[in-house]
Amino acid sequence: MTDLKVTGLRVARQRCEVLHGVDAEVRAGGWLAVIGPNGAGKSTLLKAVAGLLPYTGEVTVDGVRLRDLPARELARTLAYTPQNPVVPPQMPVREYVLLGRTPYLGYLALPGRRDRAVADQVIERLDLTALATRDVGTLSGGERQRVVLARALAQQAPVLLLDEPTTALDLGHQQQVLELVDRLRRDDGLTVVTTLHDLGVAAQYAERMLLLVNGEAAASGTAAEVLTPAGIAAHYNAHVEVTTGPDGRPRVHLIRPAQVRAEQAEVPTGGSARHDADA
Ligand SMILES: Nc1ncnc2c1ncn2[C@@H]1O[C@H](COP(=O)(O)OP(=O)(O)OP(=O)(O)O)[C@@H](O)[C@H]1O
Numbered sequence: 428m429t430d431l432k433v434t435g436l437r438v439a440r441q442r443c444e445v446l447h448g449v450d451a452e453v454r455a456g457g458w459l460a461v462i463g464p465n466g467a468g469k470s471t472l473l474k475a476v477a478g479l480l481p482y483t484g485e486v487t488v489d490g491v492r493l494r495d496l497p498a499r500e501l502a503r504t505l506a507y508t509p510q511n512p513v514v515p516p517q518m519p520v521r522e523y524v525l526l527g528r529t530p531y532l533g534y535l536a537l538p539g540r541r542d543r544a545v546a547d548q549v550i551e552r553l554d555l556t557a558l559a560t561r562d563v564g565t566l567s568g569g570e571r572q573r574v575v576l577a578r579a580l581a582q583q584a585p586v587l588l589l590d591e592p593t594t595a596l597d598l599g600h601q602q603q604v605l606e607l608v609d610r611l612r613r614d615d616g617l618t619v620v621t622t623l624h625d626l627g628v629a630a631q632y633a634e635r636m637l638l639l640v641n642g643e644a645a646a647s648g649t650a651a652e653v654l655t656p657a658g659i660a661a662h663y664n665a666h667v668e669v670t671t672g673p674d675g676r677p678r679v680h681l682i683r684p685a686q687v688r689a690e691q692a693e694v695p696t697g698g699s700a701r702h703d704a705d706a
């Protein structure tokens with residue numbers, strides 16, 4: 428059982444408060460998607476929960492205050508991947524993923540057979556086996572993103588905080604990563620918090636959503652409760668259509684404003700797309 432509870436979280440960055448008392452709760456085995464426009468404070472929330480920024484308020488896991496945990500214990504409780512990870516460029520992928528095992532190693536001890544097995548299993552599940560001996564600095568953006576996630580999964584912590592884990596990934600790898608996280612949630616009871624800019628994707632995976640706007644919770648609840656066209660228009664200044672998928676969850680479609688579509692309909696387009704060599 429690993430309930431995560433955030434109460435009255437306030438965080439200042441360079442003396443300017445950017446989170447103004449945010450509450451959130453994720454039940455054990457739940458998935459919370461934190462959404463909101465750029466600069467709303469999503470990454471700040473995750474970083475503070477991960478213990479990387481000073482805050483006031485409370486963050487507890489199963490009632491234990493995270494700020495009271497020693498670093499090693501915290502790393503066994505919670506794994507975090509940043510939105511813009513910095514990686515040691517000259518470290519081979521397998522060694523980098525093994526860093527996720529650090530909280531389990533004895534003082535000055537090297538990773539053991541079990542640690543290597545865990546790392547290799549994660550590497551395989553994330554399609555990284557062929558890259559295992561490559562230096563992290565030589566990878567493409569999406570490959571690097573999967574390697575950073577692999578390190579976090581190798582940590583085997585019951586709470587997973589992922590800040591925009593799929594931004595650099597192609598469609599297939601987005602689905603692979605999100606399905607893997609969902610399987611870990613269902614099978615092993617992992618408690619997951621992600622920020623995700625793609626609202627349609629967030630709606631398909633997350634059980635609950637928290638919409639942050641200007642450092643405050645503007646809405647929270649199920650995807651259907653949070654993702655309304657009016658709310659998205661108000662907070663994102665975006666035109667969307669929201670339909671309901673066969674799974675009952677909302678699908679969010681970005682559509683051009685009606686006025687622009689009407690104007691375009693008046694302009695004769697002439698020409699057609701040609702894909703053949705027209706010599
Ligand atoms: N290191 C920093 N120093 C000062 N201000 C910062 C720092 N990092 C973030 N901020 C500010 O804090 C606010 C929240 O930033 P945060 O990165 O949490 O937003 P976000 O919701 O994750 O945005 P995005 O969707 O762009 O990732 C923004 O106004 C941002 O400019």
Ligand SMILES: [Mg+2]
Nearest residue numbers: 469470471510
């Ligand atoms: Mg962010």
